[in-house]
Amino acid sequence: MRRTLLAVLLLFPAPLRAQDTTRAPGGVRIGITYAPLTRASVAVVRTAAAPWLDSVRSIVERDLDQSDRFEIVQRPSAGDVQSLIASRAADYVVQVDTAAGGTRVLAIEVVTGRRVQQAQLPIAGIALPGGRRAVHRAADDIVRGVTGTPGVAATALLFVRGGRLMAVDADGYGAREVRAAGRPALSPAWSPDARWIAYTAFVPAGQPIVLQDLATGAREVVPATEYGLNITPAFSPDGRRLAFAHGTEAGTDLYVYDVARRCCVQRLTAGRGFADNLSPAWSPDGTRIAFISNRAGSPQLYVMAADGTGQEVLGRFDFGATGPTSSPAWSPDGSAIAFHREVGGVPQVFVLDLATRSVRQLTGAGRNEDPTWAPDGRHLAFVSDRSGAREIWVVDLETGRLRQVTNVGGARLPAWSPRLSASEGRE
Amino acid sequence: MSRARFWRHACAAAVLLAACSRNPQPVAPAPAATDSAAARQRADSLAAAARRDSLAALARRDSLARAQAVADSLARAMAERARADSVRAQVLREPDSAAATLMPSGLEAARAATLAEPVHFELDRSDLTAEAQRRLDGKLAILRASPRLEIQIEGHCDERGPDEYNLALGNRRAAAAKRYLVEHGIDGARIGIISYGEERPADPGHTEESWARNRRAEFRLTRGVR
Numbered sequence: 001m002r003r004t005l006l007a008v009l010l011l012f013p014a015p016l017r018a019q020d021t022t023r024a025p026g027g028v029r030i031g032i033t034y035a036p037l038t039r040a041s042v043a044v045v046r047t048a049a050a051p052w053l054d055s056v057r058s059i060v061e062r063d064l065d066q067s068d069r070f071e072i073v074q075r076p077s078a079g080d081v082q083s084l085i086a087s088r089a090a091d092y093v094v095q096v097d098t099a100a101g102g103t104r105v106l107a108i109e110v111v112t113g114r115r116v117q118q119a120q121l122p123i124a125g126i127a128l129p130g131g132r133r134a135v136h137r138a139a140d141d142i143v144r145g146v147t148g149t150p151g152v153a154a155t156a157l158l159f160v161r162g163g164r165l166m167a168v169d170a171d172g173y174g175a176r177e178v179r180a181a182g183r184p185a186l187s188p189a190w191s192p193d194a195r196w197i198a199y200t201a202f203v204p205a206g207q208p209i210v211l212q213d214l215a216t217g218a219r220e221v222v223p224a225t226e227y228g229l230n231i232t233p234a235f236s237p238d239g240r241r242l243a244f245a246h247g248t249e250a251g252t253d254l255y256v257y258d259v260a261r262r263c264c265v266q267r268l269t270a271g272r273g274f275a276d277n278l279s280p281a282w283s284p285d286g287t288r289i290a291f292i293s294n295r296a297g298s299p300q301l302y303v304m305a306a307d308g309t310g311q312e313v314l315g316r317f318d319f320g321a322t323g324p325t326s327s328p329a330w331s332p333d334g335s336a337i338a339f340h341r342e343v344g345g346v347p348q349v350f351v352l353d354l355a356t357r358s359v360r361q362l363t364g365a366g367r368n369e370d371p372t373w374a375p376d377g378r379h380l381a382f383v384s385d386r387s388g389a390r391e392i393w394v395v396d397l398e399t400g401r402l403r404q405v406t407n408v409g410g411a412r413l414p415a416w417s418p419r420l421s422a423s424e425g426r427e
Numbered sequence: 428m429s430r431a432r433f434w435r436h437a438c439a440a441a442v443l444l445a446a447c448s449r450n451p452q453p454v455a456p457a458p459a460a461t462d463s464a465a466a467r468q469r470a471d472s473l474a475a476a477a478r479r480d481s482l483a484a485l486a487r488r489d490s491l492a493r494a495q496a497v498a499d500s501l502a503r504a505m506a507e508r509a510r511a512d513s514v515r516a517q518v519l520r521e522p523d524s525a526a527a528t529l530m531p532s533g534l535e536a537a538r539a540a541t542l543a544e545p546v547h548f549e550l551d552r553s554d555l556t557a558e559a560q561r562r563l564d565g566k567l568a569i570l571r572a573s574p575r576l577e578i579q580i581e582g583h584c585d586e587r588g589p590d591e592y593n594l595a596l597g598n599r600r601a602a603a604a605k606r607y608l609v610e611h612g613i614d615g616a617r618i619g620i621i622s623y624g625e626e627r628p629a630d631p632g633h634t635e636e637s638w639a640r641n642r643r644a645e646f647r648l649t650r651g652v653r
Contacts, residue, residue: 163626181518184626187591200594203517205510207621210518221518226511229598229622232591245591247598249605249620274553274602276595292592299592324551326589340589347589369589412590 040146042107043073043090045081048097056103056121056135057096059171063139063153064094066171066403068379068396069146085110092116094142105138107145117145130422132173140419150419152374157381157405158188158197159392159414165199168392170374170416172405181210181219190417191235198222198233198242209233209244211259215423222257224265232279235259236306237286243268245278252276254291256306268308269293281328281337282306290314290328290337299324301339301352314352327370331377338362338371338380349382351397362395372416381405381414503616533652534573541565542578545629545643546604551588553599555607563607566646570613577650579619580604585638586625597622604644619649 044061046053064070073090084093088110095106099120107116119138121131136153143151155170163184168175178188182201189198194214201210209222209230222230222242229247236243240260245252254268254277268289269277275295282289290303296313300322304311314337323342330337335354340347347369349362362368366386373380374394384393392405392414532539544566546559555563570576582597582604601620609615629645630637 181520186594186626201518202623202626203514205517206514208514208518219518221515226514227507229594231594245595247595247622249602251602252595252598274599276592276599278595279591299589324588324592326592345587 039069039071040091041071041073041089042092042094043084044094044096045084046096047081050098050103053096053098053103056105059132059135060094060096060105060139060142062171063136063151064142066153066394067139067143067151068399068401069143069151085113092142092146103135105135105142107142109146117142132169133420133422136169136171137422149376152376152379152416152419154420155375156417156420157372157392157414158190158417159383159406160184160186160188160412161408161410163202165197166408166411168406168408170394170405172407175406175408178214179217180212182207185210187232187413188415189233189235190415192237192239192418194418194420196235198235198244200231200233207231209242211242222265224255224257234280234282236282237284241286241306243280243282243289245276245280247276250274252278254278254280254289254308266308268304269311277302279327281330283330284332284334290330292326292328298322299326301325301328301337329371329373329380331373332375333377338373340369340371340382349380349395351380362397368393370413372414374416375419381416383412383414532576532648534569534576538569539648542569542576542648543646545645547639548600548642548644550585550638550642551596553582553596553603555603559604560607563604564611567608567611567613570608570617573652575650575652576648577617577619579621579647579649581627581645581647582620582622583627583629583641583643583645584625585641586628586633587638588625590624594622594624597624600642600644604646617650 042064044057044064046057061072065072070092081093081095084090085108091110093108093110095104095108097104097106103121105117105119105121107118108114109116117138119141121134121138133154139153140151143149152170156167157170158165158167158178160166165178165180165185165188166175167178178197180199180201182203184202186200186202191197197212197214199210199212200207206226207229208225210219211222212219222233222244225244225246227248229245229252231245231247233242233244235241240258242257242259244255244257246255251274253270256266256268258264258266269291275293276299277291277293277295279292280289281291287306288303289306290301292299293302294300301314302311303314325339325341326347328337328339337352337354338349339352340349342348343361347367348364349368349371351360351362352358353360362380363382363384366384367390368382368384368386371380371382378397379394380397381392381394383390385391386393387404389409390411391407391409392411393402394405395402532542534542544562546555546562548559549556570578580601582599582601584593584597584600588596598620601622605615605618605620608618625641628637628641629643630640
């Protein structure tokens, strides 16, 4: 009973507060809660009659909704932009129409009449290659124009289902297989430029780390990973290095490969006894690496400098009763690390605030694991079985709003992409 | 192993093999004895020749052993390289091509079954229980009796832990089973290890019994008795 009460308290660590306006735009801080009533309202209207504009309008509207920064004014009818503006029914109006043979997405701040954002999409239909992505980018730019931080609709998630690599757009559209070496293929990771992915490939002769060019499908094996167990690759934020775990008969240790020079593998951790060190997560400035180690018994969260020095346990937080910990992910602003930890034998997603070393439990329903940050630093995707099967869900850390991304049955190990252009991250 | 180091080893082995395959230097035939002094001289020279011969034989034996050791390590290095090459080749191909082929063991059925018997582990543990050691002892006898046998030990986990942690745990389980066999006299070069984490359950269920069956090391023959 006390445990339940504690869990409830952890789930709602602070009462809803008004938006903290002392923060710089874009300086997202975990724990600051936007009271829903203070969010700007937006109406997305179609003002021309081209056949594809309804699709564009509804994609933009849903993207703005899923940015969790707007209240959506529902179902404005076409052609009444002036009355919307006159009546001040919304703080912002986004107008979708045609221009120069393509599509125009125009955002207007109602009070001032200022054009917040205007996107000219060189497309006359979203079914064209890159069409949806271009619309997502337009929506993300509107979020940037209003809040200072772009949205994350023009992103995708890699994940694993049934041993196969899959990708899905961040809005849940287009779950598709990424042809990969090996079965299973595990632990997919994006390069920061979204050109490359890295993953563990189980081929008959070994378990190497594979670098794969997403556009061409060209593959290479990371040197030294032809031998032993090789898992949890992670690109450094500048894309020049790749950290990974390499297992031998003496345990599992972290190594880093110089991707930029395609040369040289350096060892970062030294096994004591048969310890496992795995799941490296780079700090966004590239100077530190968080990782999981069971050197002291149960797997826990550690951190070290990127050259392997200064290894220390990163908080054994709750009353000596800390459960096995796994899958760290460093937030894009550097202020927090998300991970999952067993609570009563069931994994739950937590966020550790590095400044205060305080921990916040985000989930409580079902099994919840393998968190991965959106580039905006306020959305977190994770795997949850709360719907009955393992699917990818996204939580907005500021409002606690949840949405289900996949509906594939058995999604695992998600990795959220950087922002993607129309052509990037295409498989 | 780097390419340069590999070729240094290869050259060293080639030089040694060439050296020991060369015919020994013939001893010069002694002149016919004409007097006792000459006979003594001849005896001395014969003794010296005999000493030379035995030293040469010793040296030959020694260099043969060294050459054999180098040749063995060369063969192992080449096998490792071939394996690394096949890893790279398999990555470039599409998946699912090579299913595990069944190795004809050449063992009688009962011994093959003993060798294949899985070893089980406690939750999140890689140390060997008394029962696990008993089963490994059964395999020890077979491996000792058939020195050509080579095996691969696969480490597996139940589905409960984190996917990636389970790969490391499965690796530790396979390594623990191998270590036991090596500590009891089996050449480590005969035993490979691999981890499948929770990816290949023996039992698809979600009960304690299924999980217990899935926390295991499996033993697969990679080279038969013939």
